[in-house]
Amino acid sequence: MIRPLAAEVDRDHRFPEEAVRSAAASGLMGVLIPREYGGAGLDALAFAICIEELAQACASTAVIVDVHTSVGTEPILLFGDEEQKKRWLPQLASGELLGAFALTEPASGSDAASLKTTARRDGNSYVLNGTKVFITNIGHAGLYVVFARTGPDERAAGVTAFLVPAGTAGLRVGQVFDKMGLNGSPTGELVLEDVGVPVANRLGAEGKGFVVAMRALDSGRIGISGQGLGIAQAAVDEARALMRERGHEQGDDFTLADMATRVESARLLAYQAAWLCSRSRPFTREASMAKLHCTDTAMQVTIDALQIAGEEGARAGSPFERHMRDAKALQIYEGSNQVQRFVIARELVNIG
Amino acid sequence: MDFDFSAEQVAIRDTIRELVQDRVAPRAAEIDQTGEYPKDIERLFADNGILGIPFPEEYGGISGSSVTICMGIEEIAKACASSSLILAVQALGSYPILVAGSEEQKKRLCPPLAAGDKVAAYALSEPGSGSDAAAMKTRATKHGSEYVLNGTKQFITHGSIAGTLVVFAQTDAKEDHRGISAFVLERETSPWKVEKLEHKLGIRGSPTAQIVLEDVKVPAANRLGEEGAGFKIALAVLDRSRPGIGAQALGIAEGAFAYALNYVKERQQFGQAIASFQGIQFMLADIATQIEASRHLVYQAATKVDSKAPDLTKVAAMAKLFASDMAMTVTTDCVQLLGGYGYISDYPVERMMRDAKITQIYEGTNQIQRVVIARALLR
Numbered sequence: 004m005i006r007p008l009a010a011e012v013d014r015d016h017r018f019p020e021e022a023v024r025s026a027a028a029s030g031l032m033g034v035l036i037p038r039e040y041g042g043a044g045l046d047a048l049a050f051a052i053c054i055e056e057l058a059q060a061c062a063s064t065a066v067i068v069d070v071h072t073s074v075g076t077e078p079i080l081l082f083g084d085e086e087q088k089k090r091w092l093p094q095l096a097s098g099e100l101l102g103a104f105a106l107t108e109p110a111s112g113s114d115a116a117s118l119k120t121t122a123r124r125d126g127n128s129y130v131l132n133g134t135k136v137f138i139t140n141i142g143h144a145g146l147y148v149v150f151a152r153t154g155p156d157e158r159a160a161g162v163t164a165f166l167v168p169a170g171t172a173g174l175r176v177g178q179v180f181d182k183m184g185l186n187g188s189p190t191g192e193l194v195l196e197d198v199g200v201p202v203a204n205r206l207g208a209e210g211k212g213f214v215v216a217m218r219a220l221d222s223g224r225i226g227i228s229g230q231g232l233g234i235a236q237a238a239v240d241e242a243r244a245l246m247r248e249r250g251h252e253q254g255d256d257f258t259l260a261d262m263a264t265r266v267e268s269a270r271l272l273a274y275q276a277a278w279l280c281s282r283s284r285p286f287t288r289e290a291s292m293a294k295l296h297c298t299d300t301a302m303q304v305t306i307d308a309l310q311i312a313g314e315e316g317a318r319a320g321s322p323f324e325r326h327m328r329d330a331k332a333l334q335i336y337e338g339s340n341q342v343q344r345f346v347i348a349r350e351l352v353n354i355g
Numbered sequence: 356m357d358f359d360f361s362a363e364q365v366a367i368r369d370t371i372r373e374l375v376q377d378r379v380a381p382r383a384a385e386i387d388q389t390g391e392y393p394k395d396i397e398r399l400f401a402d403n404g405i406l407g408i409p410f411p412e413e414y415g416g417i418s419g420s421s422v423t424i425c426m427g428i429e430e431i432a433k434a435c436a437s438s439s440l441i442l443a444v445q446a447l448g449s450y451p452i453l454v455a456g457s458e459e460q461k462k463r464l465c466p467p468l469a470a471g472d473k474v475a476a477y478a479l480s481e482p483g484s485g486s487d488a489a490a491m492k493t494r495a496t497k498h499g500s501e502y503v504l505n506g507t508k509q510f511i512t513h514g515s516i517a518g519t520l521v522v523f524a525q526t527d528a529k530e531d532h533r534g535i536s537a538f539v540l541e542r543e544t545s546p547w548k549v550e551k552l553e554h555k556l557g558i559r560g561s562p563t564a565q566i567v568l569e570d571v572k573v574p575a576a577n578r579l580g581e582e583g584a585g586f587k588i589a590l591a592v593l594d595r596s597r598p599g600i601g602a603q604a605l606g607i608a609e610g611a612f613a614y615a616l617n618y619v620k621e622r623q624q625f626g627q628a629i630a631s632f633q634g635i636q637f638m639l640a641d642i643a644t645q646i647e648a649s650r651h652l653v654y655q656a657a658t659k660v661d662s663k664a665p666d667l668t669k670v671a672a673m674a675k676l677f678a679s680d681m682a683m684t685v686t687t688d689c690v691q692l693l694g695g696y697g698y699i700s701d702y703p704v705e706r707m708m709r710d711a712k713i714t715q716i717y718e719g720t721n722q723i724q725r726v727v728i729a730r731a732l733l734r
Contacts, residue, residue: 112694114624137695181700183690183709190699254722306683306712313485314510314716319554327712328556331690331705332698339694341634 009061012187013325018143019187022064026057027098031068036080040092046281047222051229051273058233059240062329063187065233069226070139071095074219074337075102078148078164082207082215091146091166103144104223105135105167105193106216112137113342115150116159116213120195122151129153129165129205131198134177137336141191142176145169148219149195150212159213164206173198184328221287223337224294225280228273231297231333235266238301238308238326245312255311262304269293269300288350295343298333305330358654364423367408371430374403375438383435386560387706392516393560396438401471409446410453415466419453421595421660425602425653432606433613436710437560439606441474443599444513444561447718448475450592451521451537455580464519464539473518478508478566479589485509486723488523488589489532493568495524502526502538502578504571507550510717514564515549518542522568523589526582535585539577547571557709593719594668595660601653601674604682604714605646611689611707612642618693638692642685649678669731676724679714686711 005022012019026032034050036042043049050072058065076095079087094100111118120133131151138147146168153163167174177192207215239262246255276289305327309316316323334340360368378399386393400406408427410416418424424446432439445468452464467473484490493506504524514520520540527534540547553563580588616639619630629635656674659667686708690697697704715721 107695110623112624113629114626117625183698183700183705252722254725302687306687309712310715310721313720314480314713317556317713317716319556324556324712328709331687331708334691335694335698339691341632341691344634 005057005064006060009063010320010322010325012061012063013184014186014320016181016186018189019061019064019067022061023067023098023101026064026068031057032071032098033092033096035072036076036092036096040088041096042092043096046277047225048274048277048281051225051232051277054226054229055233055236058230059237060233061187062230062234062326063185065230066185066188066332067101067140067143069223069230070104071102071144073223073226074104075140075144075146075148077222078104078206078215078219079166081218082164082211086203087166087206095146100145101140101143103138103140103147104219105138105147105149107137108134109136113339115216116162118150118152118162120149120151122153122163122165122200124153125199127202129200129202131165131167131173131195131200133195135193135195137180137190138193139188139190139336141179141189141193143189147174147193148206148215149193150216151195153209156210160210162212162216163209164212164215165200166204166206167195167198167200171198171200183331184325185332220337221290222280224290224343225273225277227333227337228269228276228290228293228297231294231301231330232266232270232273234326234330234333235262235269235297235301235304237322238305239263239266241322241326242308242311258307258311262307265300265304269297272296288347291338291343291346291350294338295340295347298330298340301330301333302327358422358658360422360426364418364420364426367418367423368426368430370403371405371427374399374405375431375434379431379438380434383438384700384703384706386435386437388700390554390559392562393438393441396435397441397471397474400441405442406445406471407469408442409449410465410469414453414461415469417469421598421657422654425598425657428599428602429606429609429653432603433610435560436603436607436707437558439603440512440558440561443596443603444477445471445475446599447592447596448477448513448517448519448521450595451477451579451588452539454591454595455537455584455588456539460539460577460579468519474513474516475519475521476511476513476517477592478511478514478520478522480509480511482507482509482565486720489535489586491523491525491535493522493524494528495526495536495538495573497526497575500575502573502575504538504540504545504568504573506568508566508568510553511564511566512561512717514547514566515552515562520547520566521579523585530583532586533583535589536582537579537585537588538573539579540571540573541577545571545573545577556712557706558713594671596718597671597675597724598653598656598660600714600718601649601656601678604675604678604711605649605653607707607711607714608642608646608649608678608682608685611686611704612646614702614704615642615689615692615697618696635692638688642688645681645685649674649681652677666731669728672719672724672727672731675714675718676721676728679711679721682711682714683708
């Protein structure tokens, strides 16, 4: 159902509507949402495996579902009040609403705490102004989790999270980017011009937004690890199939052995982080290690698989070249791998 | 080692550098997006003598030195890998004539190529014969004073736009690589058919063609060397052209690094340029070191080509292998240095990363380079 669309979605830069619908029909959009809110009520490990399976078939579909399920939904799941959960989670679980996460700004990437978007209190509402960038699911999302500055602190302690439904006056899509890969997953700017958001849509207390963002990104990293695993596994499987069909020599055999070994080790790391998360144990360090290792593995393995395939693999439309283009994004988004190294080192050296 | 470039070579490089900055760099993104061959840049190179670099003066050129060719390819590839192939493939397609042609053939065939009136191409690979070139199926049958060629050639860079095409074909059905001969096809008299053009991951402005030869008649006077000498010619040509692919990879990496270095100095996060972070600085140090090492290996190999050194096969393969692997790693890291901006088409580094991949594959995959190097070591 989803795999046959992957090449076309990439070629035409098309949102895979039918793939997302079929994911929704299988309950994948609500995998982490408790049953009482219409979800499947599964844990982080099940989530990682779902994203891995999707990414094996179509990385664009995987990132759409991943962002929806983790950073698009979990902030409500973890920090929403009962009314917010009842209002939004069932629609997110069914896939009726697609979630998105709007933290990054043009001048605020790795340094997320420096974000400039403002939220000014005005009676029972806030008025939001600013520009968000590199927003996955842009234009297709029904609900954006938006981080804005309510002050007075100018760093993390002044940030608040809001739920902003698509269609709210003043909210519009800016530039949608042409990218190297993940072409079925739209990425772009979200522009907020005097966007009125009721107080009821504030997620958590004022000044607690940065905590929401960081916690969401911790689980988000498990999803990205799943994406990396899926893409890498697909590259291994395609290289293996090609070698069986075409014949192979020891040089490529050794490369394939290294590829498969890397993927296997990355998988264990990712599942460990997911397992810790699902047991409510600390998992920040493990999630960062998993994201770093799974995505670096995906990059290396997809480059190696394309090398095994040779010039045929570099043809547009070949899964080999697509996997390589798709993999690169994973080393960058939801905390670049430099940020992951920073987090891991901080945990090791400063925390314990 | 400090390469002893002559004043003339430096002058040629500086001319190219200036032309590329003024005329090629501004077009690189568009060439990639449209996937159209930049005929105007071919003309620019022809008018400025750049396409004469692969040829000695007696054949209408200005150099003939592999070092000079590499300097030119490197400069162009810094801005536009697709455009760098205009020079690189002019060299590749002409080497068979320069390496194995008779004096008459060189005098007749080279001047229009050196002047840039014609584009050269090199047709060795076939659908069923990539790394195993000796398995080729294209046949050349002799009829009186001409040969008749039949077969299909695959992944032929510039095969669609070339006026002169060097084709390798079997002249003896019983033989394997010992039955391969080399022929020069001129489009006006020996027309070939372009079956299709590839859409590719990178170097999109450089047309890659599948070519079909159906009873194409070639005068025996256009056979290079003896019958059966083709495979040796093909290998001798690849020995000489591989430093050029190394130079292309080097240029792509340098172009990406120059952009990324500037970016990390400008980009502010946490109240400072991201270049002030040691994690970024170590990446910069590694990238620059890898580029420097590759540059030395590439020019070492080119120098060996020019001096016909006995170990040129091994060193040329090493240069191609090392520089192209380096370019893949370095461009991937340069995209990383730009973060999200590196991944979108508004910035040049994602194109450079896509362009880098093919340098690990063509003119002998890097697996083949390793085979060549190992064979030289174990001989």
